[in-house]
Every structure is written in C-alpha cells, then in structure tokens.
Amino acid sequence: KAGVTQTPRYLIKTRGQQVTLSCSPISGHRSVSWYQQTPGQGLQFLFEYFSETQRNKGNFPGRFSGRQFSNSRSEMNVSTLELGDSALYLCASSAASISYNEQFFGPGTRLTVL
Amino acid sequence: AQSVTQLGSHVSVSEGALVLLRCNYSSSVPPYLFWYVQYPNQGLQLLLKYTSAATLVKGINGFEAEFKKSETSFHLTKPSAHMSDAAEYFCAVNFGNEKLTFGTGTRLTIIP
Numbered sequence: 001k002a003g004v005t006q007t008p009r010y011l012i013k014t015r016g017q018q019v020t021l022s023c024s025p026i027s028g029h030r031s032v033s034w035y036q037q038t039p040g041q042g043l044q045f046l047f048e049y050f051s052e053t054q055r056n057k058g059n060f061p062g063r064f065s066g067r068q069f070s071n072s073r074s075e076m077n078v079s080t081l082e083l084g085d086s087a088l089y090l091c092a093s094s095a096a097s098i099s100y101n102e103q104f105f106g107p108g109t110r111l112t113v114l
Numbered sequence: 115a116q117s118v119t120q121l122g123s124h125v126s127v128s129e130g131a132l133v134l135l136r137c138n139y140s141s142s143v144p145p146y147l148f149w150y151v152q153y154p155n156q157g158l159q160l161l162l163k164y165t166s167a168a169t170l171v172k173g174i175n176g177f178e179a180e181f182k183k184s185e186t187s188f189h190l191t192k193p194s195a196h197m198s199d200a201a202e203y204f205c206a207v208n209f210g211n212e213k214l215t216f217g218t219g220t221r222l223t224i225i226p
Binding site for chain 1: 148150155156157158159160163204211212213214215216217218219
C-alpha cells in the first residue's frame with residue numbers, strides 16, 4: 001500500500017498570500033488530520049476530517065481552513081499568510097476512529113513565509 | 115486540564131547504554147497512549163501504542179513502554195542504544211476525542 005502523500009513538499013510564499021496544501025491518505029482510510037509543527041510550539045492539532053465532515057478543530061484562527069473530498073483526499077488552506085505561519089505541516093490518516101487506531105503520517109509540507 | 119509532559123528536551127546516551135525517555139500525562143481517565151519517532155526531514159512513525167490491553171507494550175526497533183496508571187506515566191525504554199536510534203521522539207495521547215495531543219518532544223543523541 002502506498003503511504004500518505006503530501007504535495008508540495010516545499011513552498012515559499014510572501015506575507016499576505018494564500019496557500020493550499022494537499023494530502024492523499026492511505027487507500028481505505030477515511031480520517032485525515034492536519035498538524036502544524038514549529039520549533040517553538042511543537043506539534044499542534046489543526047483539524048480532523050472524516051467522510052468529508054470536520055469532526056474536530058484545534059485552536060487556530062479562521063485563516064486556517066480545510067476540506068475533505070469524497071475520495072478522502074484533503075486540502076488545507078491558509079489565507080493572508082503571516083511570518084509565524086512558517087512551519088512543517090503534517091497530514092495523517094487513520095482507518096476510522098483515531099482514538100486507538102494508529103495515525104500514519106506523511107512527510108509533511110515545509111512552508112516558508114517571507 | 116488534560117496535558118502531556120515529556121521531561122528532558124534533549125537526552126544523550128552512549129551507544130549500547132539504556133535509553134529512557136519520560137512521558138507523563140494528566141487525565142482523570144486512562145487515555146490511549148502512543149510513542150512516535152521522527153527522523154530529520156521526515157514525518158512521524160509509530161513506535162508503539164497502549165490501548166488498555168497489556169501494560170507493557172513492545173514496539174518496533176527494540177523499544178518498549180510501560181503504562182503505570184498510579185504514576186500517570188508511559189516511559190519509553192530500550193535496553194541497548196544504537197546509532198540509528200538518534201532522532202526526535204514524541205509521546206502522544208488521545209484523551210477520548212478524535213485528536214492526538216503531543217508532548218514537546220525529546221531529541222535523542224547517541225554518543226559513539
């Protein structure tokens with residue numbers, strides 16, 4: 001089985017722009033979660049989607065949004081980029097409930113905001 | 115409040131020595147517990163997980179962890195460190211909702 005794939009792997013944007021990141025989960029997985037990883041804040045939960053519905057959301061401003069398609073692929077969007085949005089964005093997929101199931105992580109998209 | 119604490123942001127051990135990485139959580143009910151490893155420029159890989167079965171959990175690459183309810187701990191150990199174990203390790207907890215709460219991570223360095 002192919003693992004979780006994220007595109008693009010690297011991205012450079014300037015302040016004020018917007019960006020869309022893509023995640024393709026493992027085949028058959030219906031849950032997709034997004035995390036932001038920074039040296040200062042560590043790994044922080046952004047949101048989780050299951051069957052196209054957002055089930056959980058972290059404490060991020062409304063500039064961060066996401067969606068999931070019928071094939072379970074997911075996108076996250078960040079509008080009006082700020083310098084502090086520079087981070088590694090990780091996507092993870094899980095078969096169903098992530099309470100006890102393993103989450104499989106992609107390699108991440110490294111976003112740099114100049 | 116529910117939280118995860120990893121003691122020691124950096125740990126150094128000699129090759130062949132015991133590895134001990136500490137994780138404590140704060141919760142009124144036993145959660146689901148995980149250890150992940152992250153190598154440079156990569157995503158996270160699951161080492162092991164506790165889901166209320168055996169309290170001593172064995173994982174990949176010779177790692178194991180013991181769930182101690184009375185101490186609210188889930189420390190990660192490996193009897194003999196190998197150079198390839200150098201990485202960052204994250205303890206993660208699911209407190210019964212559909213998300214993982216991660217500790218701040220411990221960077222493990224192996225001294226030859």
